Amino acid sequence: MSSTDLADLLSARIRDVADYPKPGVVFKDITPLLADHDAFSALVEHLAERARELGATKVVGLEARGFILAAPAAYAAGAGFVPVRKQGKLPGACYSQAYELEYGSAVLEVQQDALAAGERVLVVDDVLATGGTVEAALELIHRAGAELAGVVVLMELGFLGGRERLAGHLGAAPLETVITV
Structure with missing residues (x-):
């Protein structure tokens, strides 16, 4: 399937929900797509x-909708799946990273033994907005000593500038989006 056909198929199954989770925010609901x-x-x-093309040995999914996309993709690619979760949700020793999003702030964590030095990691999430969530995940991957293979996001809200925010954090790894809004 061409990238245009894929984007059209997926776009038709994403609905906008106005004023969620707070007034002024238009939430992109992927439930119909799923x-x-x-x-x-x-x-x-x-x-x-x-x-597979990027040689990822692990696929990182970002809480929460990124889990839904990353876990089956990791399985299909023959790679391991690693969840990056909100603070306090993972047992054991974790790396933590604070970040800002378009409507608040939070802390992400990954277990310290989930990624090893030299592993190639693909980051998967549903939405790239301001870039804070992905930026925090990239910092966690860096701290674990793993190598970033790339970032693939279902949709990018281009008007929020997330791509520009991430430019200095990607190195040679690609940032790809299926749909840009």
């Missing part, structure tokens, strides 16, 4: 293909 077998499987296969 409920559609053809759309969901096409997205998972695309993500898995990118993981």
